[in-house]
Amino acid sequence: MTETLWLLIEVGVKALFIISMILSAAAVLVYSERKVSAFIQNRIGPNRVGPVGVLQPFADVLKLFMKEDLVPRAADRRFHSLAPIISLGVAISVYSVIPFAHYVQIGERIIYMGIAPNVNVGYLFILALTSVGVYGVTLAGWSSNNKYSLLGGLRSSAQMISYELSMGLSIIGVFMLAGSFSLNDIVLQQEGLRWNIFLQPLGFIIFLVATFAETNRAPFDLPEAEPELVGGYNTEYSGMKFGMFFLAEYANMATASAIISLLYLGGWQLPFSYNLIGLEAGSVSLAIVQFLCFLLKILVLCFFFIWVRWTVPRFRYDQLMNLGWRKLLPLALLNIVLTGIAMMIWG
């Protein structure tokens, strides 16, 4: 029984840490998105709240909390409030299989840095959860009882379902190399600079594009295309319910960056052997260095996400579907065949 208790405490502490990480990551991302977009568009960006505007996201959150929570009279109340919970819940639960560093050894006890990083269906869990994420958006669009919301919700779910396929197929090459679905195994296999991005360049590009579509980010942000849809599936949301969708979007961006870096950029692995800087396996300092390395990769990728959003114009709907079904899907299948042939030759 004490063993179960310890396990519960351990998981609870990790979960608290992860949730606070996600919330602060969302704040950092909102701020940097506004600053980077301002820089790209030759503006100044937020500069009133705090020095250089760093407190802006907190002011935003405070504003969202203070706002009145409006629900349209024709809306379906139950689903209207359930939808943002599903969206945010899915975005956060994905982190339960993501490893942040390898492990810390305290006495006999080995503590892995993640809630369940070694579970052998790791990536499948993420795929399953992203397919649940569709419901948050569809529900929001339908329950608002608003044309624009419904259109936004339908577009979004069609887009997510279409790109899920190429996303799932493009990473099969990575699984073939690692021989496992566990995210920790995949990271361990990319020791040193044997990153999958070099071994799987085609798969990486397909996965990157599909991720942009999955997270509804520009250039695939059709679900919330402002000029045509007012605001998309979240048009009828206000106050903290809108805030939850907003948070989910940025949490998804951070998740997507984390997954890309785990699968293709070596995850928490340092680009050189840890003996080189005199650290031991299982020590706390090594775990911190690995965590910082992982965080750096995530931040660079997040910056890339923001950069793309303010550089590339939005796709048209038919272009989006063509790209997904006619180009990415066959290329993803080709990638599997090529990986198989390469493994046969160099085995």
Place this chain on the structure above:
Amino acid sequence: MEDLLFYLFAFVVIGSASVVVLSKNIMYSAFSLLFTFFGVAGLYVLLFADFVALTQIMVYIGGILVLIIFGVLLTTKITGVDIKSGTTGKVQLITASVVVVIIAISLILLFTNVEWVNQEFVQPNTTIDSIGFAFMTKYLLPFEIAAVLLLIALVGATLIARRK
């Protein structure tokens, strides 16, 4: 602990499944199926069938239920009539109840009369390996036939959609 989780998931499954059957609003029925599938996936996890659990979520929640919900969403307003499952008459209600009772009784009889063998349980390290090997060796032919069948269905669906 495991018992507690089992009853939790069982409660979720039965509760949401009864909403599916009893709700007058077909959207509510469709969405409570979501929780039914989730609960069943949870039960699979308790049986150490993690791969089956995730496949259940991906296939049923990520694929089939989305189709059902799209169907409901996009057709309710076309006919001009609100689709409500409450429009079914008493005849259907009685026949359905009789069928359900018969099935329940036969299941209970089956459960009590068969002598179940308790096999010694070995917790598998990973279930994916054994499932993959079984598919590629012993059950290769049924696996391939199922794949071809699905391909035919896919091509057929595209053909029907194109004709319009």
